[in-house]
Amino acid sequence: xxxxxxxxxxxxxxxxxxxxxxxxxxxxxxxxxxxxxxxxxxxxxxxxxxxxxxxxxxxxxxxxxxxxxxxxxxxxxxxxxxxxxxxxxxxxxxxxxxxxxxxxxxxxxxxxxxxxxxxxxxxxxxxxxxxxxxxxxxxxxxxxxxxxxxxxxxxxxxxxxxxxxxxxxxxxxxxxxxxxxxxxxxxxxxxxxxxxxxxxxxxxxxxxxxxxxxxxxxxxxxxxxxxxxxxxxxxxxxxxxxxxxxxxxxxxxxxxxxxxxxxxxxxxxxxxxxxxxxxxxxxxxxxxxxxxxxxxxxxxxxxxxxxxxxxxxxxxxxxxxxxxxxxxxxxxxxxxxxxxxxxxxxxxxxxxxxxxxxxxxxx
Amino acid sequence: xxxxxxxxxxxxxxxxxxxxxxxxxxxxxxxxxxxxxxxxxxxxxxxxxxxxxxxxxxxxxxxxxxxxxxxxxxxxxxxxxxxxxxxxxxxxxxxxxxxxxxxxxxxxxxxxxxxxxxxxxxxxxxxxxxxxxxxxxxxxxxxxxxxxxxxxxxxxxxxxxxxxxxxxxxxxxxxxxxxxxxxxxxxxxxxxxxxxxxxxxxxxxxxxxxxxxxxxxxxxxxxxxxxxxxxxxxxxxxxxxxxxxxxxxxxxxxxxxxxxxxx
Amino acid sequence: xxxxxxxxxxxxxxxxxxxxxxxxxxxxxxxxxxxxxxxxxxxxxxxxxxxxxxxxxxxxxxxxxxxxxxxxxxxxxxxxxxxxxxxxxxxxxxxxxxxxxxxxxxxxxxxxxxxxxxxxxxxxxxxxxxxxxxxxxxxxxxxxxxxxxxxxxxxxxxxxxxxxxxxxxxxxxxxxxxxxxxxxxxxxxxxxxxxxxxxxxxxxxxxxxxxxxxxxxxxxxxxxxxxxxxxxxxxxxxxxxxxxxxxxxxxxxxxxxxxxxxxxxxxxxxxxxxxxxxxxxxxxxxxxx
Numbered sequence: 001x002x003x004x005x006x007x008x009x010x011x012x013x014x015x016x017x018x019x020x021x022x023x024x025x026x027x028x029x030x031x032x033x034x035x036x037x038x039x040x041x042x043x044x045x046x047x048x049x050x051x052x053x054x055x056x057x058x059x060x061x062x063x064x065x066x067x068x069x070x071x072x073x074x075x076x077x078x079x080x081x082x083x084x085x086x087x088x089x090x091x092x093x094x095x096x097x098x099x100x101x102x103x104x105x106x107x108x109x110x111x112x113x114x115x116x117x118x119x120x121x122x123x124x125x126x127x128x129x130x131x132x133x134x135x136x137x138x139x140x141x142x143x144x145x146x147x148x149x150x151x152x153x154x155x156x157x158x159x160x161x162x163x164x165x166x167x168x169x170x171x172x173x174x175x176x177x178x179x180x181x182x183x184x185x186x187x188x189x190x191x192x193x194x195x196x197x198x199x200x201x202x203x204x205x206x207x208x209x210x211x212x213x214x215x216x217x218x219x220x221x222x223x224x225x226x227x228x229x230x231x232x233x234x235x236x237x238x239x240x241x242x243x244x245x246x247x248x249x250x251x252x253x254x255x256x257x258x259x260x261x262x263x264x265x266x267x268x269x270x271x272x273x274x275x276x277x278x279x280x281x282x283x284x285x286x287x288x289x290x291x292x293x294x295x296x297x298x299x300x301x302x303x304x305x306x307x308x309x310x311x312x313x314x315x316x317x318x319x320x321x322x323x324x325x326x327x328x329x330x331x332x333x334x335x336x337x338x339x340x341x342x343x344x345x346x347x348x349x350x351x352x353x354x355x356x357x358x359x360x361x362x363x
Numbered sequence: 364x365x366x367x368x369x370x371x372x373x374x375x376x377x378x379x380x381x382x383x384x385x386x387x388x389x390x391x392x393x394x395x396x397x398x399x400x401x402x403x404x405x406x407x408x409x410x411x412x413x414x415x416x417x418x419x420x421x422x423x424x425x426x427x428x429x430x431x432x433x434x435x436x437x438x439x440x441x442x443x444x445x446x447x448x449x450x451x452x453x454x455x456x457x458x459x460x461x462x463x464x465x466x467x468x469x470x471x472x473x474x475x476x477x478x479x480x481x482x483x484x485x486x487x488x489x490x491x492x493x494x495x496x497x498x499x500x501x502x503x504x505x506x507x508x509x510x511x512x513x514x515x516x517x518x519x520x521x522x523x524x525x526x527x528x529x530x531x532x533x534x535x536x537x538x539x540x541x542x543x544x545x546x547x548x549x550x551x552x553x554x555x556x557x558x559x560x561x562x563x564x565x566x567x568x569x570x571x572x573x574x575x576x577x578x579x580x581x582x583x584x585x586x587x588x589x590x591x592x593x594x595x596x597x598x599x600x601x602x603x604x605x606x607x608x609x610x611x612x613x614x615x616x617x618x619x620x621x622x623x624x625x626x
Numbered sequence: 627x628x629x630x631x632x633x634x635x636x637x638x639x640x641x642x643x644x645x646x647x648x649x650x651x652x653x654x655x656x657x658x659x660x661x662x663x664x665x666x667x668x669x670x671x672x673x674x675x676x677x678x679x680x681x682x683x684x685x686x687x688x689x690x691x692x693x694x695x696x697x698x699x700x701x702x703x704x705x706x707x708x709x710x711x712x713x714x715x716x717x718x719x720x721x722x723x724x725x726x727x728x729x730x731x732x733x734x735x736x737x738x739x740x741x742x743x744x745x746x747x748x749x750x751x752x753x754x755x756x757x758x759x760x761x762x763x764x765x766x767x768x769x770x771x772x773x774x775x776x777x778x779x780x781x782x783x784x785x786x787x788x789x790x791x792x793x794x795x796x797x798x799x800x801x802x803x804x805x806x807x808x809x810x811x812x813x814x815x816x817x818x819x820x821x822x823x824x825x826x827x828x829x830x831x832x833x834x835x836x837x838x839x840x841x842x843x844x845x846x847x848x849x850x851x852x853x854x855x856x857x858x859x860x861x862x863x864x865x866x867x868x869x870x871x872x873x874x875x876x877x878x879x880x881x882x883x884x885x886x887x888x889x890x891x892x893x894x895x896x897x898x899x900x901x902x903x904x905x906x907x908x909x910x911x912x913x914x915x
Contacts (some may be wrong), residue, residue: 085522089544099530389749450634452643472850479658599745606740
């Protein structure tokens with residue numbers, strides 16, 4: 001197995017600690033996404049895996065092999081650069097063949113492999129074109145082919161779709177997932193775009209601006225069960241309520257001053273989730289039901305006035321002002337062309353959600 | 364009102380046209396006269412190639428040409444070699460500061476360079492000749508090669524070198540298979556530039572060539588001073604043709620292949 | 627033992643690659659300058675240098691020498707100014723007006739620059755002589771009856787100086803004007819300025835850096851120029867360059883030549899610096915974009 005293990009890795013630039021005692025395990029053969037805001041150190045981490053930098057302390061393993069001190073060109077790791085870094089004086093074929101030629105493979109074999117990979121990325125027709133004749137999307141695929149043809153253990157992608165426009169990006173994402181599925185190589189995909197990460201990843205890790213890993217898990221785990229307010233806010237949007245935890249025999253409540261008491265699921269085995277502890281409740285906007293009339297069957301209820309309405313096409317966002325000037329965001333899917341009960345500005349509305357829809361967080 | 368507006372609009376192009384005429388009048392005149400059968404400016408006796416014949420049979424001209432070519436090619440070879448090696452192998456951090464060292468050559472009037480060299484040569488009793496001339500031209504050559512190649516190198520995407528190594532190349536192989544080809548158009552362009560500067564140079568040659576080595580500009584100088592023959596017209600035309608060709612080549616390499624701006 | 631020698635040689639290779647160019651520059655540019663200064667303090671007797679003395683410099687505190695310096699200085703300034711006045715419109719036209727012809731015109735502009743200077747001087751002879759082309763044309767169309775004296779005077783000198791140095795002025799100004807964004811000019815017009823006002827208040831200040839570069843690319847070499855003034859002026863007057871070449875090549879008195887070079891070099895630096903401050907004064911402050 002080619003699991004990547006990053007152990008106690010630290011890296012500083014000019015006295016600036018980017019990564020501090022970082023630990024991460026990247027499972028083999030998966031599409032792994034590394035998500036974080038700009039400047040969080042995710043690119044630095046990628047460069048450490050590739051070998052462009054060496055960690056100040058700590059070790060990096062691929063499988064059983066300690067690659068910390070192994071030079072760039074000897075690692076079985078290949079990178080797809082953000083700006084592609086295609087060699088301008090070579091055509092498509094020579095670019096893709098570069099790594100193979102360096103290894104000294106026979107020309108016949110090289111030609112075979114290059115043709116094969118170019119057909120996988122749908123570029124056989126452009127095989128002998130020069131780089132400056134290609135479009136952004138085509139250059140992207142050449143960069144991909146050039147890296148993949150070397151059959152690396154790990155493929156690193158540093159925000160590869162950042163320079164492409166929306167439609168092209170969406171298409172490339174699909175192609176990338178298909179490619180990874182076909183090759184079964186470990187892909188490590190760095191991005192600051194959470195939609196991208198959620199779409200492609202089998203497993204993902206969230207990094208915060210201090211260079212720490214906040215959470216690792218499947219996209220679903222991360223989205224539905226964030227472990228911190230940072231993750232809850234960074235991936236998707238959420239409503240946060242600060243309050244005190246009240247643990248009773250049958251149920252658990254959170255008391256949010258001036259707003260109300262809400263039923264929550266008590267986090268198990270967490271030292272910070274004690275009776276009387278200060279916690280935060282996270283409820284995602286799409287989990288909240290909005291209605292002009294009272295409804296039955298929900299554990300939690302809030303009342304408020306609609307302050308603004310934003311139309312998103314397939315959903316509508318309502319910003320509702322509740323007690324204590326708190327604004328609660330609600331997303332409702334536009335199931336009907338026109339809502340049976342039209343909700344308008346300054347309408348008085350009820351908000352409902354289930355106990356299980358909320359997540360209790362520490363920080 | 365319309366007429367005034369048209370006049371105003373036409374004023375600038377008209378002025379530019381006049382200036383270009385000013386620039387080319389002497390050149391056109393020379394070219395035309397080189398085919399003039401009569402040796403006098405003011406009389407036209409019909410087309411003739413006699414001055415070209417005289418040019419191509421003049422031993423003095425061939426000798427001067429030979430000297431000019433030797434000096435020019437040597438200066439190009441030396442300045443390219445030393446200059447490119449410097450840019451290629453110097454650690455990036457020191458590169459910008461080091462190029463400053465070479466700006467002095469271009470900042471000073473050529474006569475100061477020539478006089479400096481001559482002073483040093485005389486002091487050490489170095490015999491003047493083609494070698495001293497090559498030294499001077501290489502000096503000027505370096506001042507063009509180093510900034511041009513440096514600037515091209517700095518344009519290069521750092522990631523190219525990293526990509527090559529990521530794909531398995533050692534640093535040395537990456538330098539030769541990726542960086543050098545990238546620099547090549549500028550290197551060739553710089554070579555052409557140095558060639559032309561050396562070939563046309565008068566001031567350094569005037570001071571540092573001594574009595575024995577006569578280059579083409581020095582030859583033209585002596586001929587003009589002692590009373591020109593129309594053969595000079597033919598020589599000038601030939602030199603002009605060569606210059607045009609070299610300018611075209613230079614533009615091709617630095618603009619088209621070297622991607623981007625002039626100078 | 628051999629192993630470590632090889633290893634240390636391998637890491638030394640970059641050093642050997644880098645050194646030749648640096649040595650060349652130091653040896654043939656900086657060292658000679660030092661020599662010039664050194665020699666200027668010596669006396670010369672038949673190729674033997676001796677003594678340390680200020681005498682050489684003392685000789686130059688005389689009006690004839692000051693006149694030479696002044697003559698070269700005014701020639702340099704004059705040439706630069708005329709080049710600026712003639713060159714700016716050309717640069718402007720090339721950068722902002724000439725669409726299809728731009729590349730051709732640029733090529734044509736630069737071509738004379740690549741031509742041998744002596745060839746150019748010779749060509750102007752043919753044009754300006756009493757029996758030269760210009761005179762012949764003028765009398766042919768009946769504008770003059772007797773030939774004009776167009777040669778061996780200041781007129782001829784300035785004509786050829788401007789002719790030779792014009793591309794040096796145009797190219798930097800062109801480079802700056804080319805990068806000038808249309809939006810600035812459009813904004814100016816939008817806010818009510820006429821084309822002339824736009825030029826004075828927006829275009830000109832923003833092109834100052836190009837003007838400064840062009841000015842000094844002409845001014846500094848023009849100061850040391852002696853071939854063009856010599857030929858075109860009939861060798862009547864002494865310029866800095868001709869005096870230096872006299873000392874070095876005719877009188878073979880390198881010490882005096884060196885001293886005069888130093889004097890004129892210092893004057894050039896001082897003069898150039900003062901002019902530079904003047905230009906900086908008129909250049910608007912750079913803002914980070």
